[in-house]
Amino acid sequence: xxxxxxxxxxxxxxxxxxxxxxxxxxxxxxxxxxxxxxxxxxxxxxxxxxxxxxxxxxxxxxxxxxxxxxxxxxxxxxxxxxxxxxxxxxxxxxxxxxxxxxxxxxxxxxxxxxxxxxxxxxxxxxxxxxxxxxxxxxxxxxxxxxxxxxxxxxxxxxxxxxxxxxxxxxxxxxxxxxxxxxxxxxxxxxxxxxxxxxxxxxxxxxxxxxxxxxxxxxxxxxxxxxxxxxxxxxxxxxxxxxxxxxxxxxxxxxxxxxxxxxxxxxxxxxxxxxxxxxxxxxxxxxxxxxxxxxxxxxxxxxxxxxxxxxxxxxxxxxxxx
Amino acid sequence: xxxxxxxxxxxxxxxxxxxxxxxxxxxxxxxxxxxxxxxxxxxxxxxxxxxxxxxxxxxxxxxxxxxxxxxxxxxxxxxxxxxxxxxxxxxxxxxxxxxxxxxxxxxxxxxxxxxxxxxxxxxxxxxxxxxxxxxxxxxxxxxxxxxxxxxxxxxxxxxxxxxxxxxxxxxxxxxxxxxxxxxxxxxxxxxxxxxxxxxxxxxxxxxxxxxxxxxxxxxxxxxxxxxxxxxxxxxxxxxxxxxxxxxxxxxxxxxxxxxxxxxxxxxxxxxxxxxxxxxxxxxxxxxxxxxxxxxxxxxxxxxxxxxxxxxxxxxxxxxxxxxxxxxxxxxxxxxxxxxxxxxxxxxxxxxxxxxxxxxxxxxxxxxxxxxxxxxxxxxxxxxxxxxxxxxxxxxxxxxxxxxxxxxxxxxxxxxxxxxxxxxxxxxxxxxxxxxxxxxxxxx
Numbered sequence: 001x002x003x004x005x006x007x008x009x010x011x012x013x014x015x016x017x018x019x020x021x022x023x024x025x026x027x028x029x030x031x032x033x034x035x036x037x038x039x040x041x042x043x044x045x046x047x048x049x050x051x052x053x054x055x056x057x058x059x060x061x062x063x064x065x066x067x068x069x070x071x072x073x074x075x076x077x078x079x080x081x082x083x084x085x086x087x088x089x090x091x092x093x094x095x096x097x098x099x100x101x102x103x104x105x106x107x108x109x110x111x112x113x114x115x116x117x118x119x120x121x122x123x124x125x126x127x128x129x130x131x132x133x134x135x136x137x138x139x140x141x142x143x144x145x146x147x148x149x150x151x152x153x154x155x156x157x158x159x160x161x162x163x164x165x166x167x168x169x170x171x172x173x174x175x176x177x178x179x180x181x182x183x184x185x186x187x188x189x190x191x192x193x194x195x196x197x198x199x200x201x202x203x204x205x206x207x208x209x210x211x212x213x214x215x216x217x218x219x220x221x222x223x224x225x226x227x228x229x230x231x232x233x234x235x236x237x238x239x240x241x242x243x244x245x246x247x248x249x250x251x252x253x254x255x256x257x258x259x260x261x262x263x264x265x266x267x268x269x270x271x272x273x274x275x276x277x278x279x280x281x282x283x284x285x286x287x288x289x290x291x292x293x294x295x296x297x298x299x300x301x302x303x304x305x306x307x308x309x310x311x312x313x314x315x316x317x318x319x320x321x
Numbered sequence: 322x323x324x325x326x327x328x329x330x331x332x333x334x335x336x337x338x339x340x341x342x343x344x345x346x347x348x349x350x351x352x353x354x355x356x357x358x359x360x361x362x363x364x365x366x367x368x369x370x371x372x373x374x375x376x377x378x379x380x381x382x383x384x385x386x387x388x389x390x391x392x393x394x395x396x397x398x399x400x401x402x403x404x405x406x407x408x409x410x411x412x413x414x415x416x417x418x419x420x421x422x423x424x425x426x427x428x429x430x431x432x433x434x435x436x437x438x439x440x441x442x443x444x445x446x447x448x449x450x451x452x453x454x455x456x457x458x459x460x461x462x463x464x465x466x467x468x469x470x471x472x473x474x475x476x477x478x479x480x481x482x483x484x485x486x487x488x489x490x491x492x493x494x495x496x497x498x499x500x501x502x503x504x505x506x507x508x509x510x511x512x513x514x515x516x517x518x519x520x521x522x523x524x525x526x527x528x529x530x531x532x533x534x535x536x537x538x539x540x541x542x543x544x545x546x547x548x549x550x551x552x553x554x555x556x557x558x559x560x561x562x563x564x565x566x567x568x569x570x571x572x573x574x575x576x577x578x579x580x581x582x583x584x585x586x587x588x589x590x591x592x593x594x595x596x597x598x599x600x601x602x603x604x605x606x607x608x609x610x611x612x613x614x615x616x617x618x619x620x621x622x623x624x625x626x627x628x629x630x631x632x633x634x635x636x637x638x639x640x641x642x643x644x645x646x647x648x649x650x651x652x653x654x655x656x657x658x659x660x661x662x663x664x665x666x667x668x669x670x671x672x673x674x675x676x677x678x679x680x681x682x683x684x685x686x687x688x689x690x691x692x693x694x695x696x697x698x699x700x701x702x703x704x705x706x707x708x709x710x711x712x713x714x715x716x717x718x719x720x721x722x723x724x725x726x727x728x729x730x731x732x733x734x735x736x737x738x739x740x741x742x743x744x745x746x747x748x749x750x751x752x753x754x755x756x757x758x759x760x761x762x763x764x
Contacts, residue, residue: 005683010730014735021739115688118689190571315727
């Protein structure tokens with residue numbers, strides 16, 4: 001009989017939750033969007049996503065092992081998620097070498113050089129997308145025509161938002177945008193698929209409703225108020241909600257644990273900030289799409305928000321509440 | 322309608338393997354070791370010496386100062402020595418070693434099983450009897466009961482809450498006591514109500530003890546002023562502050578006592594001990610201990626005298642399993658792991674939990690990923706990951722502002738953390754340091 005007893009402080013039981021469970025949960029939530037992407041963009045979507053994951057995981061492993069000389073933990077799932085989200089943010093016809101540069105920037109500069117998982121200030125996938133957008137504007141804004149739902153024979157076509165900017169009266173079918181048949185990046189296609197992912201994330205308690213709902217509501221309200229005074233397609237709240245990277249951004253990118261605030265009130269401030277900045281850029285800024293920049297800007301505010309917000313304290317409701 | 326506390330909480334697996342197992346006795350060994358510290362407050366002063374003869378109920382340790390509790394012999398026999406013995410704290414502290422001879426009880430103690438409902442004593446007389454009998458909080462905290470029953474000047478109690486929640490997984494000692502000694506508990510509750518001059522008492526029971534809720538609801542009908550409140554199965558429902566929030570929807574402010582919101586909380590085992598002390602003149606010398614664990618052959622609820630080594634109880638439960646890695650006194654969330662099976666049962670030993678080796682070791686700690694789950698589950702509304710980081714960097718002022726002293730050490734944060742960070746370990750460390758700083762400032 002082994003007489004040695006293990007002695008350690010309480011608690012003596014653990015929920016079994018792990019970084020992997022949460023990360024792989026996010027990947028599962030991305031499956032509907034991925035299936036739509038394959039349906040719309042065929043093999044290209046599969047190749048871009050697979051390569052992006054390969055590059056991200058590969059770069060993280062190499063940097064951890066050979067440059068930082070630490071224990072690589074590439075299978076905790078976070079590099080895989082960065083790979084998938086980066087792929088979902090680019091056109092499916094993006095040249096592979098540009099994708100590789102994006103992955104190197106996302107993982108190497110934005111994540112690893114700040115200290116790896118848990119220590120980065122900016123969302124790696126978002127920062128990677130913006131890096132590519134600014135460095136390779138032509139390749140990053142030339143969208144292949146989706147294989148379904150399109151009535152033209154064109155090889156490339158504009159996204160709804162860029163269309164709206166240059167042809168302010170064009171009115172895409174909301175149904176098509178919701179289900180996923182308009183041009184854009186791989187992951188921006190189907191709001192329905194992304195919302196299914198949101199339901200899964202909420203059910204599994206991987207994220208809470210605060211960030212996605214505050215972003216969506218602030219976009220809807222801001223554009224809704226403008227739409228009431230001037231009902232042009234440019235101000236249509238539904239178009240704003242279902243186009244561009246809004247759903248993808250609100251559900252999967254802004255909710256990144258590391259770069260979003262820690263308190264519920266902080267999350268709401270963050271979400272409203274993203275919503276307002278997104279709409280402002282879309283309506284009055286130089287780019288037709290504003291979600292990426294909005295998230296990046298609010299990432300910068302996260303430490304400040306964390307400093308000035310606290311969780312609801314026990315005892316603040318002193319007497320009978 | 323199920324009430325619950327409003328902030329945070331978790332729901333670990335209940336694993337109540339010993340539920341429904343009737344309370345069983347255990348033989349008294351040849352020697353018992355009774356520690357002189359079995360309560361919060363100053364250790365007792367021994368009032369016996371080597372060679373003295375004692376009976377069950379003889380005073381062997383006297384209170385020192387206001388916050389302290391008497392200790393009585395749980396056996397009859399001869400005092401062997403007063404010496405240092407390893408106890409549940411992990412330290413060797415003063416204890417009375419007694420050689421057991423027979424099982425003779427002090428004359429004044431009524432050993433019969435008859436229920437005595439009437440109590441004509443005044444509030445002060447009741448509190449004096451409780452104090453004499455060395456009754457302490459039986460939920461595990463072991464706070465001297467008579468101290469809790471004397472409200473500080475300027476405060477007044479409105480409600481008594483009896484904590485029959487037993488929210489820790491695995492433990493069933495309170496549950497079994499409730500099923501087998503229902504009326505005694507209700508009489509004890511009535512006595513406590515008299516002691517603090519209230520006419521309302523609420524017994525809070527977690528909803529996984531439906532048989533107890535039903536039995537109490539029926540039986541309490543003949544006891545005026547006592548209502549039964551079923552509560553949601555959520556940890557830490559039995560935490561004093563959480564229970565008060567759930568039952569009367571008032572949150573005790575930071576740094577204040579429950580009496581500041583007009584409430585006194587007592588564990589259901591304490592209510593029973595009060596009954597025995599006041600109606601039967603019986604001091605606190607024994608308690609029900611749950612012996613349990615995933616690989617334990619015979620999980621059970623044992624009525625054990627104080628001073629019996631934990632080893633004897635493990636034997637009754639089928640012996641120490643081969644897979645044993647850790648033995649915990651108490652529940653899995655807040656209990657203390659012990660280094661030896663020779664340590665004695667004390668007034669606060671609510672359970673002995675045997676944990677298999679593979680569950681006894683912690684995984685390697687990783688960086689905080691700011692998932693905010695610890696914040697989400699903290700029942701006191703704190704930011705555990707921030708408090709851990711502040712402690713790591715010795716930022717005591719910021720930790721104090723971050724309300725580190727509000728932490729009730731329930732363990733929900735460490736339980737939840739996906740990065741396996743030892744949040745509670747650091748918070749305990751920080752808490753001690755900050756409380757020391759606060760005391761130093763006052764002086």
